[in-house]
Amino acid sequence: MEIVHQLPGRVRIRIPEIESTNYCQRVxxxxxxxxxxxxxxxxxxxxxxxxxxxxxxxxxxDVLDFLGEARPIKRPVAKKKSRLANKKTKVPETKSAVSPTAKYFKPAVSASVQEKIKHIIKSEDPGKPYSxxxxxxxxxxxxxxxxxxxxxxYREIMGILPSSKRKK
Known part of the structure; x- marks a missing residue:
């Protein structure tokens, strides 16, 4: 017997005895x-x-015992999987509780941009506001x-109305 493919709840086994009708009937x-x-x-x-x-x-x-007394010859791929499953991966420790994704978001930059937007809107002509x-x-x-x-x-976050509603 040789395990050809194995998933949880399903296994495919190559069995030379399968050509025998007696073996098939018994299984x-x-x-x-x-x-x-x-x-x-x-x-x-x-x-x-x-x-x-x-x-x-x-x-x-239990499946193999059900099929017969012979033990299967596993393929090298199956052995590699079992070796990798036993390996433990070390998770790197971080010095702070901040998520590593936090470095991609720059709240200081967005705050300065919001201030510039606010300044532009305050300095605009009330009769013809900027879009x-x-x-x-x-x-x-x-x-x-x-x-x-x-x-x-950013304008919505700051509570500033759109240009059509800012027009006086």
Whole structure:
């Protein structure tokens, strides 16, 4: 016997004895009596057997005992997986309780941009207020690259009305 593929609750095993009709009948009758086995598929072309079982009530060794006395020859890939599963990975310790993603967000920068937006809006003509796109263009002139939607977001956060409602 050789385990070809294994997932929790399903295993595919290559069994040379599968060509024997007596062996197939014994396995099918045994699976019908065992409630832990959900499905059994025999593939004579591949000389393999796929067993779907309840992983909570049954382990792979129980499936192998059910199929016969012979122990399987596992492939090297399966051995690699088991070796990696036993390895422990060390999590690096951080000196502060701050999340590592916090370094990507710069609240100080957004605060200064919000102040500039507030200053631009205060200095605008009340009869012809700047749109979010115009504010974005004015900030571009000051080498602050910011999108129109970001200007709108900051304006809403600060509680400033849109240009159509600021018009007097």
């Amino acid at each position: 099918v009758e045994g699976s019908a009596n065992d409630a832990r086995i959900k499905d059994l598929r025999i593939n004579p072309a591949c000389i393999s057997l796929t067993v779907c079982y309840d992983p909570i009530r049954m382990e792979i060794k 979010d796109g115009k504010i974005s263009a004015l900030l571009m002139e000051e080498n602050i690259e910011i999108a129109r939607r970001t200007v709108a977001k």
